[in-house]
Amino acid sequence: MLSSNKCSRRGAVAAAATIAVAAVAAVGASASSAQTHAHASSSRPANEINILMYGDAQNSVEKYEIATYNKTPEGKKVKAVLTTIPGANYQTKLQTIMSTSSAPDIFFNWGGGSIEQFQKAGLLLPLNSMMKADPKLKSSFLPSILNAAKIGANYYGVPMRGTQPVVLFYNKKVLSEDGVSVPKTWAELLSDVKTLKSKGVAVPIALGGGDQWPSLMWYEYLYDRVAGPSLVTDGLAGHKSVWGSAASKQALGDIKTLVNAGAFGPSKSWDSIKFTAGTTAQMLVGGISAFELMGSWDYSTIQSQGSTATGTNPANGPGATFVKDGDLGYSAFPSVSGGKGNGADLAGNTENYYSVLAKTRYPQAVADFLKIMYSPTMVKDELAIGNLTTTTNTPKLISGPTAPYLKWQYNLVHIAPAFQLSWDQAYPQTDTNALHTAVAVYFDNLNASAFISSMEKLTPAS
């Protein structure tokens, strides 16, 4: 009785083990062999091209693009379908889906490091032949912008939104009420912060520390102003010693001064708020803060703050009123006296691009869709939501209520001697987490040697 009990239990364990071992062996064998050649077929429905898009307040224009294409003769044969991913998860989902059979035909990216690994794995379609068939696909865009998505001799991206330099937004009402001027130099910024704090502005500069990447913008600009653009380009090329240089330490010291002056609120308070949750926009619109250093997309984020409008309807709510009343100001990042960098240098996202999957089933449909990117109507729609397109016909098409903002931005980009791509896009995706953590931890603990050693551990040239 006892032994038959043990027998049946042993039998069960043996069966489980055998099944498990067999299955693991089968999976292991297929994994190592199948991965080497690409999946031949897509699992998506026929006569459809799929476009994967970063989900945010600006998707109204992308939806318009899809609708326009679907009305064309080619669009009636092969439909375009848009899929949006919430911004915080975009890169993760993209990386996960790219080598599967549900990979999108066209996907949004930031050029540079964000598409390098895909290109290395042979997943991207070089667009040179598309550009030869349709010369306007190349000639309609600013060459420097096309080059940011060029790897080797091949173009891999078509610009599709706008150039997004990081600028200093401010609340005009708060500045005028407290007698503070728009800072043109670093010293002025520090004294502005002091004045604002004495007048009771609790958080002079809104910072979404909970997201970590907004803090990165302060580093990008201070490093450029103090050390010049070459420090970061050297660091990206693999020269790790630049992070421990005197210029680097000076830039870190400037950040420390600003943090210790209480510019971002009490110590570590910024970790409890996020840009992606709309908190910093709410603080700027509500007058709790006077400044926010953010990418040019913040114009549309602030405009839609508190809005209940859906679909393509214009924004309503406090943010829309704030912008309509002319209370939103914008300025270039201050210059730093004695620094090696030019006060006109910019940092931010050089552009956003559409890249194409190498195995797309309908390259002709894709080529027809991409034609929309330089059409005047689309350029005008992007301009209307505050995105500065990089087509050659942009200056002629700037009009409407956002015209002053866009003309100002266009001028900034036009005269900028250098335009540093956001570090978390310039470094490969495997470094993003470590970079964000290093940036956030320095803001909290102000330990320069810890920051320097974290930056030295990154592996850019992979």
Next chain:
Amino acid sequence: MTTLANGGRTKSSGGLKVGRPSFLWSLPAITYFALFALVPLGVVAWLSFNSWDAIGSPKWVGTANWSAMFSDPIFIKSFKVTAILTTLGIVVQTPISMLLGVWAAGNQRNRAVLSVLYFIPLLLSAAAISVVWGQLLNPYFGFPHELHWLFGSALFNHGYLFSSPSTAIGVLTFVGMWQWTPFHTLIYQGGARGIPEVLYQAASIDGAGRIRQFFSITLPQLRNTMITSLVLMLVGGLTTFDSILILTQGQPGTSTTTTSYYMYEKAFQSFQFGEASVIGVVLAVVTVLISLIIVRASGWDKMRSTQEGV
């Protein structure tokens, strides 16, 4: 009373398969378990010796990932964070669930209605709960701002609940408690309902008051229930992920990065699946070990009833 033999059959010593199905009946369950639990575990163990970024094929690197992870300070710290969160969860949730469960098992007048209301958090999506609490605890626009008289003290880090490690852990513990005590209350309610009434009647004849009855009758009788609840809380604490993902993302710094969250970061944010697999294997082994220890130490596997002698 004779103790029961291994397997629990007392009466017939002959009749090998009387009353007991052959192991073939368990084959579907074993196949399912093998396919969906053992196979992925095996693949992850294999992947931990490879380097892979979700594009292209895995590359064999031997024990490089293992040595890299065991010299990673964040990985080592994540065990401490996991232990703190799990312990806090148990210490906070057990007394509350137990008292509520015992109360709900009684027959007071409004018990049924109040119980239903209290179970509502259990019906809500875990992600939705975390999103809502994240917004409610915004320092400039949520409770800390509106209830400044309560949240302004240093105990709550002056309202910046996500900025200090201790208050961030406190928020996670609170949200976990808000969400999961209904579940454990349900377990304790079931356990308390199973306590024979005669024990209480005998005790009140002997003059025991309510508190004495609670400590001398209810608690000992709930022993097996407590162990069940404890094991569930342990496993839940070790694998908590959604609230950390939505509320703190392992921040400030790495002070709320638990082992399972670090595994997610390594796999899906840094695209280092080999190192993430190392964490996965270690987590699986640790969880199994802890479960085994709990079961052995509490005598749960001996299946002793709390009603022997009744």
